[in-house]
Amino acid sequence: MSSESAVTPGWASEEPILEVRNLEKHYVKSTGWLESFFADEKRVRAVDGVSLSIDRGEIFSVVGESGCGKTTLGKTLLRVIEPTEGEIRFKGTDLSSLSSTEMQEMREHVQIVYQDPFEALNPKRTVNGLLRQPMEIHDITSRDEQRERIYRALEDVNLLPVEDYLDRYPEELSGGQLQRVLFARALVLDPEFIVADEPSSMLDASVRARVLDLIDELRNERDISFFIITHDIGAARYLSDRIGVMYLGRIVEMGSADGIVEDPKHPYSKALIESIPSPDPREPLGSSGIGSEVPEPVDLPIGCRFHPRCPAATEHCRRADPEWRSVPSETDDGRMTECHEVEPKQQPPE
Amino acid sequence: MSNERATGSEPTSTAGDASRAGTRRFDRIRGFLHGFLTNRKGLAGTVLLGTIVFISVAAPLIAPYDPEAYGVGPALAPPSVSHLFGTDDLGRDVLSRFLYGGRISLLVGVTSGVVATIAATLIGVPAGYYRGRIGRWITTAIDMSLVFPPFVLVVVFAAYAGSSVWNIILILSLLSWPIPARTIKAKTLSVRENDFVESTEALGASDARIMRQEVLPNILPVVFANGILQMVYTILMEAAVGFLGLGDTARISWGTMLYFAQKQAALSSGGWWWMVLPGFGIALAAFSFILVGSALDEVLNPRLQRRTWGDD
């Protein structure tokens, strides 16, 4: 696979903080000896060969329909879900080779912020308890140190004055505030990389932007890299440097955030962007032009996995797997995609 | 909601984190007590239970006669001023025996209820927590234990092992954990599904820590309510064992009182007073525990909230 780090100048100089190669997560449906007499084994290819690299201080978003495997990908990156295959390098360390105890220690540096703020915080703990717990797990036992980190984290997520929040239970806070507590809980360990699963989807529009701005601030002030999982393409563009479009377990297109939205190349990316309604009532309702039924990632078709829904599919697409390659784009954003119908980029003479 | 607007007005004591958290916890406990005692069942149950505990503890002070003394009155005498609830076939005062009899019921019921609930928690939580082989094995073990009819086993064991009070407690504890274990397992499963469990896992916490810090506090209401209801069951089982004559017949308990009464055909020979009070005592004890248990369930696991408006 060619190197994705040779993209736009902004991050090209930096070393990647996280690099994955050919990551796979396959589930086997049904187990046990007696069942196998009755049912065939089925393989769900939730993540099916993803390679990408994220640079220090970069915000990378992956977008796609539900069921495309984006959440599984995010969790597999940090081995919250064990990958079936593939290599994960965090700052050069191969995470996939770590023992479970070593991985537990490594979790101090990599965090996940979950989607539903009402579900992701233990209702029986106060904010103070919630924020102290990660440090207890990682043996940061000094009370002063704990206090300092808790205050700094809550200040960073703008829950002020801090004293007002320390003794609150989750049920006493609004969705937006809880979302920020979630971020603060990730911050107390001073991580370098955060996976955020749908950070804004549970929130009303009126507070959504606040969380998006928070992520941007954390990147700028704490130099944290983010991997964002979202189905909200608007939020993805607003926030991220690069976007990857995921379909049935694979990233089918990757490029700069502006580039992907303004000039999508892959037919699936196009359909996805076509269907977003713009707020202006004079413009017609968007329409994807492809059916809305997402096939399950079992028994995948031969050839391009998008061909059954693709309006531009040819006979060739039904037979051969498309190759992941660089393609030209208006913005020249180092676009990569896998589609037979998109003309590859001419290799510039080095 | 209105909390949001209270920003900034509170004094910011820097030293008081721990004590403030303590106050919050105290507020919560007080809120719970308020909810529990304003619940009609909770109040009634507490009062009834309190009465039963009181008469059991204070039996030596309030019992009019020595419960073991033969012939304090005529044999099988109907209720009268000197023997408010009559006498039994050996001329012992029924009321005095009744007052003492609650001790064994409560001791056996509560102790084996507590032991069984602890066992059920220790077994049910890992059964629900571990998703792989371990979980499946424990679950299978629980399911298999459910096949053995507990009371039938109690009768068999009591027959073989003898009938001291501690034997009965041991047997009841050993046999009544599977049903609560299953309930606790089911609740653990649903708590485990919450993102806060996985997110703590993603922080690098060990399984033991997650079960202790994340799962247990959230299933505790179910454990408590179940434990109390479990005591209802053990109280009734103890009484039944006593009634069958398999209990410690040398000690006074409501169950054995009924055993002797039944043996002497108290009802058909006209001695109804002998049977009424102990049966009433058992029912009352069980009822008070049921009231407390179901009030706990209502206060700690409110269903009402889920039947409210589906707005927005």
Added chain:
Amino acid sequence: MSKQTHDRARTTEETLLSVRNLSTHYREGEDDVPVRAVDGVDLEIARGETYGLVGESGCGKSTLGLSLIRALPPQGEIIDGEIHLDGREIGQPARSAVKDVQWADISMIYQGAQNAFNPVKTVGEQIREPLRIHDVVPEGERAGHVEELLDKVNLQPDITDQYPHELSGGMKQRAAIAMAIACEPELLIADEPTTALDVIVQAEVLNMLQRLQEELNFGMLVISHNLAAIMKLSDRVGVMYGGELVETAPSEVLYDSPRHPYTARLLRSLIDPRRPPEQVETIEGTPPDLRDPPTGCRFADRCDLATEQCTAEAPSLEAMSERHEAACFHHDEVSEL
């Protein structure tokens, strides 16, 4: 589409739904302070018109919908106001008295189609049920009618014998629409019809609703917090805040010149993915506690324009221009916000 031309034509048409001073409260126990979820709302929808209702979580918009179809949970009660559908009063009479109106004349697509269907009954059985209750189609023709309905929402007839768990999320959403239009109602209420759906399914559902409305010419009340989607679908839009309707106008008018500060801020919190990112605003603070709403304007404590007048007295809806009303003392200053 031909939405604008429709719009003109409709203004002269008769009123289908008329809501006057509607108040719906929730009460948990006898001694509890009621939650004033809907507090004195006026609303009119013409035959064939689409009216969009937007607002943040907890502003009472879903409660309004549930009040119209008289399916409030046990704690909810319409305590004041009138609801007229096609001239018939359906708000105050006992619920059992308006049973023949329910679903036959006014139906609803509920928020969360994932559990719109009873898990132990087939999908077809449930779509057929309102036909049977209201006897709108003779028994022999019901199966055929269900197939037609499914065809209208692009579903295969074979799903009639399937159970809900065998359908995908998008299919369930469309089946729920088929069930809602089964009796060809005059008013269709769609409560968050696209929430929790992916953009592709969302676009499909919105297009489908628009097409069905043109075919069947029902009035439609769309309730959503997704302002972008709702403004495209609706002829007119109403903005709810804290249990009250604070502004209502034709969607283009509302988009171009909002006259209530809340609407203006809401519009500016939208992200238009097609435009290069610019600073998007948030509305600080939280909505009022509806157990004890402030006496003045309910938005005052989050509003930059608020003055003493705003906290002292409550503004009422005033005409800004034809068909445009807003409840704000400072509606002239909103454009400068």
Added chain:
Amino acid sequence: MASTSSKKAYIATRVRNYLAAFAAILVVNFAIPRVMPGDPTTRFVGPGFTEEARQELLREFGLTQPLWEQFFLYLTNTLTGDFGVSFARYPTPVMELIVQRLPRTLYLMGASVTISVVLGIPLGAIAAWKFGDRQDLVITQSSLLFRSIPTFWLAILLAFLFGYVVPLFPISGATSNATHPSFISYFMDLTYHTFLPVVTMSAYFLAGYTFLMRGSLLDILPENYIKIAESKGLSERQVLFGHAVAPAFPPVLTQLGFQIGRLAGGAVLVETVFSYPGMGQLMFESVLARDYPVIQATFFFLAVMVLGSMFLAEILYTVIDPRIGGSE
């Protein structure tokens, strides 16, 4: 389709579990007398028995052989229906006693379960529908009350009231006549005799199912499909019994399966009070008489009966709930 094959897979797992549970019953039944202090002879024969005679007896029972041989013998005997000979009713084969008693207990338990379910479901449904109202209070409070009255005490009271005070029903035996002209007359006679025992057992379990149903329904009522059913113009009764009860029933059924064991315990007590010659009474008598072969056999059959009922409940579950083995 896919769901039928996963349904099969589901049933396959369950069948496996039931086979394992059956094996567990066999093992436990073998183990109980052996892990208990002493051996059968010490208790049965009592002191004053010569050591020689005791050894003779042990040999006769096969208790001197190695454990695995004993187990093998026990397995073959159990699976061929040979449970030995009763001590107390020497030389009646144990199996003969069981065959005579088992149907009576099955009838008693079956009737009690049926009545508790048939009455408990609507009562629980009404209580949930009228949550917090007077109907709910009356139903739940009286259920709590019935749940606390000891089964055997209620049995005694009923026997006293309807056997002595107003002698309407027999309070002992399973039938009045030894022989019957037809099955119908036997059945009527049996039903007459089981009336009070069934009422006693039902009272306790009825209260349980009422509660279970109420709880399960309270979880269902906020669901969208209930709101939709309400807004379709259905009457309250149609919504409750046409839409809400069916999806609320499966969890009740599961619990019902698990509580069958307690039902068997209830049978021991009720049969004893009413001198109803079923398995429970047989077991109790054998316990008093230290009739070990019979104790072991009755325990075995009661456990198998519970297992069978759980299996039935589960089969019923898969039939009622189309979701089983569905998407998961």
